[in-house]
Amino acid sequence: MSPGPRTRPQAPPAKHSFDYDLFTLGGGSAGVRAARYSAGMGAKVALCELPRDFISSEDRGGTGGTCVLRGCVPKKLMAIAGLFNEEMQDAVGYGWKLNGRPTFDFQDMQRNKRRELERLSDIYRKNLEKAEVDFIEGRGRLLDKNTVEVNGQQYKAKNILVATGSYPIKAPIEGSEHGITSDEVLNLEQLPEKLVIVGAGYIGCEQACIYNNYGSEVHLIVRQDLPLNGFDIEARKFVLEQYKLRGIKYHGLSSPSKITKESNGKLTVTVDPYKREGDSFSLDNVDQILFATGRKPRTKDIGLEDVGVKFDDKGKLEVDEHSRSNVDNIYAIGDVSTKIPLTPVARMEGTQFALHMFGGKEDAKPDYKSVPSVVFSSPQLAYVGLHEETAVEEVGDVDIYSSVSTPMKNSLGRDGIKELVKVVVSAKDDKVLGFHMVGSEASEIMQGFAAALYVGITKQQLDATVGIHPSSAEEFVCLAKPTRQYRGGKLTEGEEP
Numbered sequence: 140m141s142p143g144p145r146t147r148p149q150a151p152p153a154k155h156s157f158d159y160d161l162f163t164l165g166g167g168s169a170g171v172r173a174a175r176y177s178a179g180m181g182a183k184v185a186l187c188e189l190p191r192d193f194i195s196s197e198d199r200g201g202t203g204g205t206c207v208l209r210g211c212v213p214k215k216l217m218a219i220a221g222l223f224n225e226e227m228q229d230a231v232g233y234g235w236k237l238n239g240r241p242t243f244d245f246q247d248m249q250r251n252k253r254r255e256l257e258r259l260s261d262i263y264r265k266n267l268e269k270a271e272v273d274f275i276e277g278r279g280r281l282l283d284k285n286t287v288e289v290n291g292q293q294y295k296a297k298n299i300l301v302a303t304g305s306y307p308i309k310a311p312i313e314g315s316e317h318g319i320t321s322d323e324v325l326n327l328e329q330l331p332e333k334l335v336i337v338g339a340g341y342i343g344c345e346q347a348c349i350y351n352n353y354g355s356e357v358h359l360i361v362r363q364d365l366p367l368n369g370f371d372i373e374a375r376k377f378v379l380e381q382y383k384l385r386g387i388k389y390h391g392l393s394s395p396s397k398i399t400k401e402s403n404g405k406l407t408v409t410v411d412p413y414k415r416e417g418d419s420f421s422l423d424n425v426d427q428i429l430f431a432t433g434r435k436p437r438t439k440d441i442g443l444e445d446v447g448v449k450f451d452d453k454g455k456l457e458v459d460e461h462s463r464s465n466v467d468n469i470y471a472i473g474d475v476s477t478k479i480p481l482t483p484v485a486r487m488e489g490t491q492f493a494l495h496m497f498g499g500k501e502d503a504k505p506d507y508k509s510v511p512s513v514v515f516s517s518p519q520l521a522y523v524g525l526h527e528e529t530a531v532e533e534v535g536d537v538d539i540y541s542s543v544s545t546p547m548k549n550s551l552g553r554d555g556i557k558e559l560v561k562v563v564v565s566a567k568d569d570k571v572l573g574f575h576m577v578g579s580e581a582s583e584i585m586q587g588f589a590a591a592l593y594v595g596i597t598k599q600q601l602d603a604t605v606g607i608h609p610s611s612a613e614e615f616v617c618l619a620k621p622t623r624q625y626r627g628g629k630l631t632e633g634e635e636p
């Protein structure tokens with residue numbers, strides 16, 4: 140869908156008392172999408188965003204937001220940089236002689252990456268201008284439910300959209316000030332020889348694989364026994380083995396209790412057993428410790444409490460299905476309010492908001508039915524739909540189809556590299572409930588299966604689909620027999636994952 144014409148033919152003119160139909164706080168994925176589309180549909184729109192910086196704060200941000208400057212894009216570029224290492228190792232098996240050891244210039248990569256991020260951030264700003272959104276650089280704050288103040292100037296708006304995103308948090312342990320967050324790990328100047336990462340969610344796993352591929356010694360400290368809490372258990376077990384095979388040092392059921400800075404500038408991390416018996420141990424000579432322990436919505440001191448906006452127990456703005464808060468003209472989308480903090484979800488919420496408010500489609504609302512998700516680690520873990528455990532709990536009668544194989548590239552490349560594909564099927568009506576994949580191309584493959592899930596594909600239809608040969612993707616349409624079966628929520632055939 141395009142944001143529509145730049146002119147405002149059917150513009151519902153702003154009421155005399157208002158400067159704008161819509162004032163948006165925040166120019167990340169969510170805010171920019173909503174502002175551009177709303178303007179394209181005829182609304183008079185303003186958007187404020189903080190001055191640009193690669194490290195975020197209450198005063199620094201930049202158009203494009205987290206995704207462009209401190210999230211998806213820099214992370215993916217850094218992951219790509221690391222994948223060349225894997226490619227080179229595989230190339231040897233195919234006869235390539237890498238005469239002289241290839242070297243990696245970390246600073247060069249960082250410089251090139253920053254240039255690209257600035258280019259993209261500028262495009263976001265230009266796109267706002269093209270859409271005739273009034274861009275105001277500065278920190279926005281609500282004075283009342285219709286007035287926003289930026290740089291001492293007041294603007295009256297009929298509707299307010301809060302799209303201020305989120306920021307990374309550190310675990311509250313002694314010496315945490317010596318640790319860094321995702322903002323900094325994406326912007327290091329020196330490649331750490333030894334990196335400790337706390338937390339194995341999306342960010343922890345992605346950064347562990349990125350720096351492992353750059354040659355750093357990477358330790359992952361995780362409270363659970365498996366990484367990626369909330370993903371399919373079989374996929375979590377499988378991906379952990381692949382991380383270990385690639386050299387990541389995994390410390391499950393463990394938690395850091397203290398960080399000390401030594402006189403030589405290096406860090407020592409004390410690690411305790413977590414919910415298990417055992418001794419504490421230390422990791423010393425550490426160059427950086429990354430806290431990948433989650434994010435909080437950015438809502439501090441922007442006047443929301445004063446106008447009576449309600450928050451949930453995680454500090455997110457509570458909104459209804461049309462992204463409306465309990466205050467009738469204040470809306471919120473993206474990380475500051477959503478249950479699924481991903482860029483495409485933020486964009487979807489922005490689009491649906493614009494359609495609902497200004498596009499003449501009162502019923503428009505975000506559809507969270509089949510949101511695919513990928514951890515861009517090495518290998519990638521991608522899924523859409525239900526995990527095995529959730530399907531068994533919710534549906535009861537479930538067939539699991541799965542297969543583990545060696546990707547063709549690795550028949551001559553590195554040893555031990557395996558991929559997992561898995562399909563979760565409702566035995567009652569043959570509907571596919573979930574697709575899961577661990578493999579180097581999982582992100583590219585999963586998009587098509589997300590579309591299939593969205594339209595309600597059955598296992599029979601999947602089987603009738605002709606494969607693409609030779610490829611990893613064809614494994615999904617060649618799963619003849621169930622690996623496991625559950626009836627009435629109990630395992631009746633096959634072994635536990």
Ligand SMILES: Cc1cc2nc3c(=O)[nH]c(=O)nc-3n(C[C@H](O)[C@H](O)[C@H](O)COP(=O)(O)OP(=O)(O)OC[C@H]3O[C@@H](n4cnc5c(N)ncnc54)[C@H](O)[C@@H]3O)c2cc1C
Nearest residue numbers: 165167168169200204205206210279304473474480481482
């Ligand atoms: C390291 C990392 C990697 C990620 N990788 C992926 C990925 O691969 N795929 C994916 O889908 N998602 C990924 N995400 C998540 C994704 O980046 C977010 O879900 C998305 O950026 C949220 O967009 P948003 O517009 O809600 O918030 P943001 O992008 O954070 O935008 C909010 C904007 O509001 C501005 N702002 C805040 N307060 C004010 C104020 N008072 N006045 C004016 N402006 C203000 C901020 O400066 C910011 O630019 C990643 C996140 C991180 C941290």
Ligand SMILES: NC(=O)c1ccc[n+]([C@@H]2O[C@H](COP(=O)([O-])OP(=O)(O)OC[C@H]3O[C@@H](n4cnc5c(N)ncnc54)[C@H](O)[C@@H]3O)[C@@H](O)[C@H]2O)c1
Nearest residue numbers: 310338339340341342343368431432433434480513514515
């Ligand atoms: N590829 C992607 O799509 C992608 C990549 C990065 C981030 N994101 C988004 O950003 C969000 C934030 O990512 P994240 O990885 O910071 O959060 P997360 O919620 O995915 O993971 C945080 C992890 O830290 C652990 N943790 C929390 N407190 C801890 C403590 N005191 N000690 C040890 N471990 C602790 C949690 O158990 C959890 O596993 C994600 O939810 C995701 O939506 C998406």
